[in-house]
Amino acid sequence: MSRFWNKKINSIEPYQAGEQPGPGQKVIKLNTNENPYPPSPKCAEILRSFDIDSLRLYPDTDSKAVCEAVAANEGVKPSNVFVGNGSDEVLALCWQTFWEKAINTDKKVLVPEISYSFYPVYSDFYDVSIRKVPLREGFAIDADDYCSCPNAGIAIANPNAPTSRVICQDDIRKILDANPDSVVLIDEAYAAFAEDYQSAAQLVPEYDNLVVVRTLSKAYGLAGLRLGYAIASEELIEGLKRARDSFNSYPADRLAQALAAAALRDRAYYEKTRNAVISTRKRLVAELTALGFTMPDSAANFIFAKPPAGMKAETLYKNLKEKGILIRYFNKPVINEYLRISIGTDAEMDEFIDAVKEELKDGQNS
Numbered sequence: 139m140s141r142f143w144n145k146k147i148n149s150i151e152p153y154q155a156g157e158q159p160g161p162g163q164k165v166i167k168l169n170t171n172e173n174p175y176p177p178s179p180k181c182a183e184i185l186r187s188f189d190i191d192s193l194r195l196y197p198d199t200d201s202k203a204v205c206e207a208v209a210a211n212e213g214v215k216p217s218n219v220f221v222g223n224g225s226d227e228v229l230a231l232c233w234q235t236f237w238e239k240a241i242n243t244d245k246k247v248l249v250p251e252i253s254y255s256f257y258p259v260y261s262d263f264y265d266v267s268i269r270k271v272p273l274r275e276g277f278a279i280d281a282d283d284y285c286s287c288p289n290a291g292i293a294i295a296n297p298n299a300p301t302s303r304v305i306c307q308d309d310i311r312k313i314l315d316a317n318p319d320s321v322v323l324i325d326e327a328y329a330a331f332a333e334d335y336q337s338a339a340q341l342v343p344e345y346d347n348l349v350v351v352r353t354l355s356k357a358y359g360l361a362g363l364r365l366g367y368a369i370a371s372e373e374l375i376e377g378l379k380r381a382r383d384s385f386n387s388y389p390a391d392r393l394a395q396a397l398a399a400a401a402l403r404d405r406a407y408y409e410k411t412r413n414a415v416i417s418t419r420k421r422l423v424a425e426l427t428a429l430g431f432t433m434p435d436s437a438a439n440f441i442f443a444k445p446p447a448g449m450k451a452e453t454l455y456k457n458l459k460e461k462g463i464l465i466r467y468f469n470k471p472v473i474n475e476y477l478r479i480s481i482g483t484d485a486e487m488d489e490f491i492d493a494v495k496e497e498l499k500d501g502q503n504s
């Protein structure tokens with residue numbers, strides 16, 4: 139609290155990111171869903187040949203090269219793409235552009251009760267009223283829950299975080315058909331890791347009320363670069379640009395644009411790293427299941443697992459932290475018996491599993 143802060147800043151509860159270790163601290167970092175693999179080698183080539191003198195000039199406000207690379211990958215037009223400083227910024231601009239405070243009405247923005255914890259923070263910060271829709275058995279999102287409820291908008295992470303579950307394109311279509319007058323936001327931060335996934339971006343030519351948000355942070359190993367984008371109808375994209383140009387007209391710098399475009403174009407490397415993460419995930423699921431953990435099927439680069447009877451999630455989180463292994467624990471109702479574990483390299487997962495086995499043994503001895 140400070141007398142120099144306004145009421146909003148005094149009352150807000152900001153988002154809490156997973157911890158980042160200090161320089162030189164050796165940890166196995168499985169707590170923020172970063173990619174364990176480095177960005178495409180094409181990024182290193184760009185860095186080596188980058189024209190430093192060009193940094194004198196402001197960057198392209200629309201990040202055209204990035205929009206073109208996204209358009210080629212997703213089968214949309216460059217005019218259907220909006221680029222921001224990480225998808226968190228794109229999401230924040232969506233909140234400011236498409237929704238507002240609903241007073242004395244049911245028309246609130248619907249979000250799953252358990253989802254990306256930034257959504258309620260944006261809602262507080264930008265005065266958007268939300269209604270949290272409870273999940274079904276096994277953390278399932280049921281499309282029907284979003285089809286008969288009056289609302290001012292809908293935001294769903296697909297695959298959802300931290301639950302790792304995915305809903306199919308037909309369900310998204312059903313939600314869009316039932317809500318032609320609301321903007322429906324699908325946050326596809328983890329879509330790259332869902333097998334046989336059909337992106338909601340394919341539906342953009344059909345629905346003028348759909349916005350799909352993606353990021354280079356997870357799938358492209360570029361969390362440190364800060365680049366995300368939205369895919370939507372030109373009408374929605376124009377709204378986002380109006381918000382951007384009332385806030386920060388240059389969200390992506392010249393270097394970020396050049397590196398992002400190179401990473402987006404390198405399809406072979408993208409496929410290789412995503413497949414590596416998926417196969418490590420399958421191995422981790424098998425090994426943890428054999429140890430008595432339970433978890434929903436994961437379509438993401440993390441799993442959401444409940445330790446076997448007799449071992450508390452919070453205790454395991456704390457004990458692993460002492461051993462230099464960071465995972466994520468949320469001390470919140472509904473999910474406080476679960477741990478979110480990011481997929482690392484095979485070697486990191488081996489160390490993680492060995493440490494878990496030690497904990498299980500210690501638990502039995504005590």
Ligand SMILES: *Cc1c(COP(=O)(O)O)cnc(C)c1O
Pocket residue numbers: 171223224225226227254295299325327352353354355361364365366
């Ligand atoms: C990580 C994450 C983001 C944020 O990604 P950035 O592009 O790094 O800001 C957005 N949505 C969800 C669901 C995420 O997990």
